[in-house]
Amino acid sequence: MKSEPLSYLGKDGGPWEIFVEQVDRVVPYLGRYAPLAESLKRPKRILIVDVPIHLDDGTVAYFEGYRVHHNTARGPAKGGVRYHPEVTLSEVMALAAWMTIKNAAVGLPYGGGKGGIRVDPKKLSPGELERLTRRYTSEIGILLGPDRDIPAPDVNTGEREMAWMMDTFSMNVGRTVPGVVTGKPIALGGSLGRRDATGRGVFVTARAAAEKIGLPIEGSRVILQGFGNVGNAAARIFHDHGARIIAIQDHTGTIYNEAGIDPYDLLRHVAEFGGVRGYPKAEPLPNPEFWAVPAEFLIPAALEKQITEQNAWRIQAKIIAEGANGPTTPAADDILLEKGVLVVPDVIANAGGVTVSYFEWVQDFNSYFWTEEEINARLERVLRNAFEAVWQVSQEKKIPLRTAAYVVAATRVLEARALRGLYP
Ligand code: NAD
Numbered sequence: 001m002k003s004e005p006l007s008y009l010g011k012d013g014g015p016w017e018i019f020v021e022q023v024d025r026v027v028p029y030l031g032r033y034a035p036l037a038e039s040l041k042r043p044k045r046i047l048i049v050d051v052p053i054h055l056d057d058g059t060v061a062y063f064e065g066y067r068v069h070h071n072t073a074r075g076p077a078k079g080g081v082r083y084h085p086e087v088t089l090s091e092v093m094a095l096a097a098w099m100t101i102k103n104a105a106v107g108l109p110y111g112g113g114k115g116g117i118r119v120d121p122k123k124l125s126p127g128e129l130e131r132l133t134r135r136y137t138s139e140i141g142i143l144l145g146p147d148r149d150i151p152a153p154d155v156n157t158g159e160r161e162m163a164w165m166m167d168t169f170s171m172n173v174g175r176t177v178p179g180v181v182t183g184k185p186i187a188l189g190g191s192l193g194r195r196d197a198t199g200r201g202v203f204v205t206a207r208a209a210a211e212k213i214g215l216p217i218e219g220s221r222v223i224l225q226g227f228g229n230v231g232n233a234a235a236r237i238f239h240d241h242g243a244r245i246i247a248i249q250d251h252t253g254t255i256y257n258e259a260g261i262d263p264y265d266l267l268r269h270v271a272e273f274g275g276v277r278g279y280p281k282a283e284p285l286p287n288p289e290f291w292a293v294p295a296e297f298l299i300p301a302a303l304e305k306q307i308t309e310q311n312a313w314r315i316q317a318k319i320i321a322e323g324a325n326g327p328t329t330p331a332a333d334d335i336l337l338e339k340g341v342l343v344v345p346d347v348i349a350n351a352g353g354v355t356v357s358y359f360e361w362v363q364d365f366n367s368y369f370w371t372e373e374e375i376n377a378r379l380e381r382v383l384r385n386a387f388e389a390v391w392q393v394s395q396e397k398k399i400p401l402r403t404a405a406y407v408v409a410a411t412r413v414l415e416a417r418a419l420r421g422l423y424p
Contacts, residue, residue: 003038008046014090015304019097021330026406029397033414040100040410043093044069044111049139051117053131063119063132067140069149070096070112073416074104076147077113078354080154080183081136081161087116091304095154098325099354102347104409106386108358113149115140121156133161137168144169146179146365152357153183155303158229159195163188179364182357191360193375194353198323199233199301201352203241204380206297206321208387209344209401215318218242221295223317225249226302227266227276230323230350234299235263247285247293250302252277254285256293291315300327307332315341322346337400345402347409348386355382 009016020041027037051063066089069077079099082092092114100112117136121129143149153162162184169180178189186192193200207217220243224231227250235245244260252275255261261282269279277284285293291307292314300306301323307315312332320336321344322328328336328343336343356379363369370378394404 003042006042009090009093012090014088015094015326016090016097018305018326018329019094022402022406023410025330026403026410029399029403029407030410030414033411033418036414036417037410039417040071040097040413043096044071045143046089046093047140047143048089049136051132051136051139053128053135055128056125063117063136065115065117065136065139066092067115067143067149068092068096068113069143070114071100071413072111073413073420075109075111076145077143077149078103078108078110078152078357079112079114080152080353081157081165082114082116082154083119083121083156083161084116085118085120087118092116094304095325098347100413101406101409102351102354104412105347105390105405106351106355106382107412108354110150110354110358113151114154115151116154129161130164133157133164134168137165138172141169141172144180146177146361150179150357150361151181152354153229155228159183159185159190162190179361182360183353184360189360189364191356191363191375192370192372193379194356194360195229196233196237197356197375197379198230198350198353199235200237200376200379201355201383202230202234202299202301202321202323202349203237204352204383205344205349205387206238206299206319207241208384208391209319209321209342210296212391213318213342215296220244220297221246222297222299223247223290223293223295224299224301224323225290225306225327226300226324227263227270228301230353231299231301232263232267232270234301234321234323235266238297239263243297246295247290248276248282249287249290250276254287254290255279255282256285257282297321300324303327305329307336309335312336313339315339317341319344321349323350325350333400333402343401344387345405347405348383348390348401351386352379352383355379 096114184190298317304326
């Protein structure tokens, strides 16, 4: 008898379809584990919750929340929580699956999870956001725990939300449990270096790729989509190493300055005005022109499905380092391959965040905290090793880095699964 296809996605498979296609592309390279690959196309468990809250005006509003465990063969589920008006089940499933691959590609002892609430957080007051976060945490509490599922920040969530999540979980179990979330404030058991870790990882892996093709960082041109947690940290670290940030796009528009944009100065503008638009020391650029700006590095650090068949042909960058999760569609991947653009895939390029999250979790267990230098040095070592292993597979098998990363990761996940066996 054949296994039944998943029924809960409806006709348009959404981002989950991208993940399934990525798995299909890797099956021919999985050898004896290939027959187990079907298990990657089926999330382990999905929880959909109603999140009702009192608004400040006294009325009640209802939001849809999700928590997905994609695979836990290698350890507890680990992955962020996203607040966005376009969050869907398919998106959270794909993001959870990318976490399974990412954790395995980097060698962290975790499975893949992700959560989200379909909400525009910009429309809620801080009090409403706190009630939303606490109710959501309570609703998904049956899945959480330092040895079960450890959330972290993602789009539109950060240290503040992690503090509320940690407190809510702790209140519900009657003791303080710092290790239930990562990306917390330092005062609550957060880790030094976590805030910039994803952007730092983008830089470390992009530089490792650049070394392979003899491209220096100093004097290179960088364009970024997204100037949030990931984008602005990556921009600052590239800038600190002598690169020139010449174009940035966010949800408010695109800015361009061939002479270079100072990301520290731009941060102050964004803090005041909510986005890059109107930054006085750069020119505005029509959004579609962003992709065609000549540069050595392109860093997508916003949302998924941004590099598509429509714009991939116009990209002039030599290296794309994926800060965002799933920014490139499989069709765009094929175009970029043909054009000779080196794509450092998300599952390696943005793994810096979860790597320092792992350090945070370990530090919380031991109640012993490391210095920022130690953390950054360990982060760099983990990511360089992961990049090197993926690079070797890509050279040996003559496959793109994304497929190579999936080969490394899927092999580890499926090996764990094979060793554990199928219960009962
Ligand atoms: P964030 O909320 O801090 O920033 C998001 C940025 O994207 C903002 O600058 C926003 O203006 C921009 N943006 C949103 N919609 C846009 C649009 N339509 N066009 C152009 N720009 C748009 O989020 P973040 O934490 O920096 O996450 C960004 C990406 O990185 C996401 O894909 C996330 O999953 C991924 N990621 C984040 C982390 C982390 O540690 N925060 C770790 C790994 C991966």
